[in-house]
Amino acid sequence: MRMDRPYIKKNQIWRTNPWLLAVIILSLIFPWLSPEYYVDLAFNVLIYVILAESLNIIIGFAGLLNLGHAAFFGVGAYTYGILWRFFQLPFFFALPLSAVFAAIMGLLLGLPVLRVRHDYIAIVTLGFGEVVKLILNNWTDLTDGPNGLYGMAPPQLWGFVLRSRTHYYYLALLLVYLILFFMVRLGHSRLGRAWIAIREDEVSAATLGIRIDRLKLLAFTVGAGLAGVAGCLMASKHRFISPAGFGFYESIIILCMVIVGGIGNIPGVVLGASILYIVPEILREFSDFRMITVGAAMIILMIFRPEGILGKEKRKMIRVRSPYS
Amino acid sequence: MNTYRPPLFFSSSKREMFLQQIINGTILGFIYSLLAMGMTMVFGITQVIHFSHGEVFMIGSFIGVGVAVLLTETGYLGGNLFWVLLITMALAMTGAALLGILVDRTCYRPIRQSPRINSLVSAIGSSIFIQQAVILTLGSKFRIFPFLFPKGEFHFLESMVTYAQLSIVLISLFLMVVFSLFLKYSRLGKALQTVAENQKVAGLLGINVNKFIALTFLIVSAMAGAAGVLTGSYYGSVDFFVGFMAGLKAFTSMILGGVGNVTGAVLGGLVIGVAETLIGGYISNDNKDILVFLLLIIILVFRPSGLLGERVAEKL
């Protein structure tokens, strides 16, 4: 009976995605091939990739519609800004702190979300985002209000200062690769499966012993923490932050990046973030039409292609060398 | 929204001001009731939060301002404000109703059968789209809305109620009464209740569910349009942003009263109107919107079924 025991082979990610190697190599040599302006653009795209993927954890894995994600972005940025303002804390010390504070905010948002009905999660998260922005605007002792914070020093690593756009680009690229690697692993881990189970059918998941509340909170915490990382990184490059950049419209755009890419679809969201950042950049003269296009896109996507550009995520196939397959 | 400062009182004691605030808050509350009724009905039938209801309200006030300005400046009706108000409301209600039906037809109907999260996203998209469309075509500056109500007020208990406020109350009550009579006694109204209670059964009975949903949108949007005119004229100005805030307050009222529960929505609107005015008067006027929002979150967390309990079937 046990003779033909199936032998489990690890999934060969390189074999199924040969273009991946090309993309990685391209991304590494990209700054040598392009003018500074594009390297700058690429950096911003990478920031949004981190943001969108962090939201992807909350929406795509745990299935919670979060309309206030920009708040975590803002908390991360302001953590660095405030720590710099008062303590001149260097970037690489501020980075983990940004993540931690943003994660705590995520936890705080998760708590009321646990208690409300599914339909209202969107509203609660929306409100949360507005409240955070309000606090950033009004707690002037800490944040200098609408004037914003500026002058954060560039990151320093043992004396080596990251000054040029290229340096920033590589730093962002490193973080993006780490995060993407992390997310792909998550998707096929026990935790990832539990999250997706919650997204698909909460009640069934609970009867299988999955602790719904704890995992929802975890999703918020992790997603928020990563958004905080993006915020800190952005603050260090742009050297200026203000509450205006972390409001409802920002949250909606990040949401659209996830929707366009496909909820739960990790490479899709990379694509979604890229498209939704680059296209408005190219069409800069039409920036007035940006939000209306976003609104229309949301409607059209939901009607015609709710799974996003790349379609449904491809679940990993377990290779089983056995009589059957 | 511009804050309306009531005229001077005879006495500046806190108690008199408190009563005045209650009165002002009640007026605001009637507006919210009109909006919340609509939102709760739509949710009761379609289980979708009609995010763009606030935008329909805003369009109503924009149509209103256009018509009212035209009529008052050309003196077409000989300055008879009653007729100006009537025509303004009629046109705004019609325009709003058409918009509401359009939103349903394009943004909600195609994805009725999809998971609700899709409808939610589409709803948000429609709200953003309408708001942006107004900014692009009509600009982001506010417009002055002519005062269309009878001037004057009457005093009692050292506070006063202006005739404008009285008009709003009367018109709102009129609309609500007409609506409830329609639901209870007309054939269409009774069929609407059936659809609300059980779409599947209604479908089996040969009722065209989509048509009735469209009818719902027509009615609630018309009421929102009316509310838009009343608000615009009362506060004196309209701008593109009123929809967002009004929608949020309407949503809060709806939750407070219990989703799907029309009576609850009316009560919820009144409570929120009074609460907002009191918060604005005694705590902070700049932050009152956010504080109402916080109130919403507290309600959602601690008493999500609202004051009167949820219902999918609505009865007034």
Next chain:
Amino acid sequence: MPGRYLKSKNISKVFGGVQALQNVSFEVFQGEILGLIGPNGAGKTTLFNCLTGIYAPTRGEIILEDSRRNLVGLKPAEVAKLGIARTFQNSRVFSGMTTLENVMVGCHLWSHAGLGGALFAGKRVEKEEEEIIENSLELLEFLELAPLANTLASALPYGFQRRLEIARAMATHPQLLLLDEPPCGMNPHESRAIMEVIRRIRDREITVLIIEHDMKVIMGISDRVICLDHGEKICEGPPQVVQKDPKVIDAYLGREEDALRTE
């Protein structure tokens, strides 16, 4: 004489004016197949929901014999951890995952890898994943779904989805398995096969409590039967006895169409 596994005392459940269950008391013995019958609306699924923590009974207790714990008031995940698993009356597989992954979710209960495990997969995590996969494959084989391991669950025919749900529930290593109308949606051939599977589940020393309103099915497989009607227990005993009980016949005769339906 098999030991008692669980005892329910006076379970009542009221839903805003509707008495869904009233003073339902019964016992479940280890290793038995206990049938729960009754016409539609009798409260069978409500009872399941009370047992698994989805509803909290308005009154009553459910005591596990060995730990003397009261299940009432526990959340579903806690009940699952105590060794009780269930399926639902309509298919609730996770449509976005493959068949194998669905069962792997069932293994969540007894595995441990968390956030750290997802990020830094050491030897221990890898080994656990392999264990989970092997365990799941074995269950798929048990339910004859192994060839479909890599198929997206939403692509499975309905009858297979119902089987997948059983495999998934079994993956939690339960001591008691609650099956809510397992043959629902299956053709007669599949139904017979499922009944065979249930016998083999009992062979694995899992106690089974099965809701079914098709008498023929229940009689063929149950050791004992409990009959509910209008929220009350009206009969309990071996199938042959219950089958002939006048109260039971009365309850079914009043809704004859349901008893005759094999769906």
